[in-house]
Amino acid sequence: MQGTRQKSRARTATYEKGQATINAILDAAAEVLIDQGYKKLTLRQIAMQAGIKVGNLTYYYSNKEALLKDLLEKILFSYLDEMDRIVEASGDSPQVQFVAIIEYLIEDLHSQRTTHFFPELWALANHDTHTSELMDNMYAAERAALQKLVEAIKPELGKRQASQLALFVSCSIEGMTMFVGAGKNQEDNLQAMKELACTSFLQLIEQAGEESHT
Amino acid sequence: MQGTRQKSRARTATYEKGQATINAILDAAAEVLIDQGYKKLTLRQIAMQAGIKVGNLTYYYSNKEALLKDLLEKILFSYLDEMDRIVEASGDSPQVQFVAIIEYLIEDLHSQRTTHFFPELWALANHDTHTSELMDNMYAAERAALQKLVEAIKPELGKRQASQLALFVSCSIEGMTMFVGAGKNQEDNLQAMKELACTSFLQLIEQAGEESHT
């Protein structure tokens, strides 16, 4: 009694051309999602953008659900990878690493890709369980990285406090997406938000634990 | 040569029953949007939820665009009204008023209405000019209220600094929506975020202006 649950099927390419087509599909889907929003993310739009026919698209992704899954995973992992790269390239000081991450996350808001993608993701996550889990994992990884740095900056902090500080930092930055992001009317203030965030977060970490046990 | 531009038409009811129907439509639309997301916000779903037929719906809203406009305006204004009410009911101290607003905004995240509505709004605003303008006006009003309180707390602050602080506060709180909101996996930490936000924001205001002119 195996294979009863075969809801979403994504074919794996064998020839090079097939793999190229899959890449083209995912790239095209990303572009459509970012440029036109999820409402316009239709199989025919994706196929047109990828330069293929719908029949070919459904050969690799017989479900739109499967396509969306691969698409979201690819985009989300690209952000996590970039975060890892930032930390590794920032020396050994946890303060410096922390500031580097904060600055990367905020400066990244200048990219329309980021500004357009994440609100779509958040809206999807509200009514799609799989998207919600995927998103939770991604942000959990981000918070884990932040928490590690917070603990390194202020070692006397408890796990719980450090994790809450990481959550607060993550929230504060994500919230800028709709206002100081690419094309938004407060984009002028992005630099100011970056400085405000860095000083505010570092100070919050430094002085935490003074009046701790509530 | 008048009336060339009659894109969106919304009929005004004359009888009481007509007005009741309009209210039912908007309430139904809000419920569908919040419970099932914009993807499922279809004229037939709205009509079913309102207990009327689609033909009746299109009698009052010949365009889906017009319906969406009224819906978003109604919801957004309800939040602004509630904010005004909070400030008025919090005495004269700007600090107390500021904390009251912060606490209201964060506690409101316990409501699924809020947690589900806003990401849909943000996603819509990315590709719909009218929604974007509506949203900008709403948040501008929120920031204006916050800025006024910031200036009252720290009068020696310049308009620019106060406005940037208000923006930072607004961003930080909105960003919590996807994480500590209703049903989210960090909802346990909502209280902690509230306390963290209040102390962090107040301190940020108090110490601002020390190394100001950049």
Added chain:
DNA sequence: AACATTTTAGGACAAGTGTACAATATTGGA
């Protein structure tokens, strides 16, 4: 060169979408 496998194209389908319109029912003032 032959050929099984993989890839692509094209057409078809049912279901769902927003919108339009004529016919019927209801309302409230004369």
Added chain:
DNA sequence: TCCAATATTGTACACTTGTCCTAAAATGTT
């Protein structure tokens, strides 16, 4: 009570959506 204005229904249309299926083309190995 009557009746014009308003409200509601039911049906129809053109269009888009995801999905399915068959035939043709391309691929790489033998």
